[in-house]
Amino acid sequence: MDNLTLALDAMGGDFGPQVTVPASMQALERFPHLSISLFGDQNVITKYIPDSFAFHDRLTLEHCTEIVTMNDRPLTAVRNRRESSMRKAIDMVQQGNASACVSAGNTGVLMAMAKLVLKTLPGIDRPALVSVLPSLNDKSVYMLDLGANVSCDSETLLQFAVMGSVMAEKVDKISQPRISLLNVGEEAIKGNDVVKQTAELLKQTAQLNYIGFIEGDQIFNGQTDVIVCDGFVGNISLKTTEGVANLLIEHLQQASKSNWSMRVLSLIAKPFLKKVLCKMKPDQYNGASLLGLRGIVIKSHGNADQQAFFNAIKQAISEVEQQVPSRIQDSLESILLEKIC
Secondary structure (H helix, E strand, O other), X not given: OOOEEEEEEOOOOOOOHHHHHHHHHHHHHHOOOEEXXXXXXXXXXXXXXXXXXXXXXXXXXXXXXXXXXXXXXXXXXXXXXXOEHHHHHHHHHHOOOOOXXXXXXXXXXXHHHXXXXXXEOOOOOOOEEEEEEOOOXXXXXXXXXXXXXXXXXXXXXXXXXXXXXXXXXXXXXXXXXXXXXXXXXXXXXXXXXXXXXHHHHHHOOOOOEEEEEEOHHHOOOOOOOEEEOOHHHHHHHHHHHHHHHHHHHHHHHHHHHXXXXXXXXXXXXXXXXXXXXXXXXXXXXXXXXXXXXXXXXXXXXXXXXXXXXXXXXXXXXHHXXXXXXXXHHXXXXXXXXXXXX
């Protein structure tokens, strides 16, 4: 396996180096072909790296004098945060010295900086945030957009479908991924004009396996592989899902402590419950990809813990190995050629 280097924004997210540095060391221990460049305040970062750490030769610290905060506005940060850990990590990808960037920082700023520095692929108007979700049949479901674009036209949603299909096929090895449009009903007459127009475009694109509309309660039933929607709908769906998952986990944990009979039942069912709870935890699926760029950028949850950020690093490695940007470009060119012919 070829060596690869990742550029990590060590200062991003709610916890910064407290999470990003241990997760980076965990990744270096797990992947012997991996090198990591950590961007941020070197004095802070070094506090979390023990002298006994065995892989110092594959860990590089890049000192940065600025940090992107969660309150920074995208346009302001693009102009005024050129020396920030986030910007420097993206710059390293653009310069060809890193294969991907991972950050838990401000989503809007990450989107704006990545689009400015890396540019979009030919045929892509806007990058989209995509993440993998669990399903009843244990197969991955890719959903996009998750908040990068709150308003989209039908052509943009078609591009999202292409990108999601490539992710499902190349990363999860799903042959002819099934693509669905998230809508307020399954019937053809349901939905707004943009959704209806997108459905027609998808039907006319023979290279995509479009299977129709799905509703919100079908997101996790395993009957589709790629779910397409605009960022407004997608972000609300994702956050609602995370909230419900955390609510159920908390209720189950409280119930196991409520009385003697529930504690006994909990002990008997513990192996099964543990498996279910692990599947429901949002952290298991941390790592949303900014698809459509000429480089790989992974957005981690801002409140990610060490394991969640580690999962985001694994997602970056997987996309590098599968050459996702070039695969998307190939698919778009093939579809465009088909339309011309």
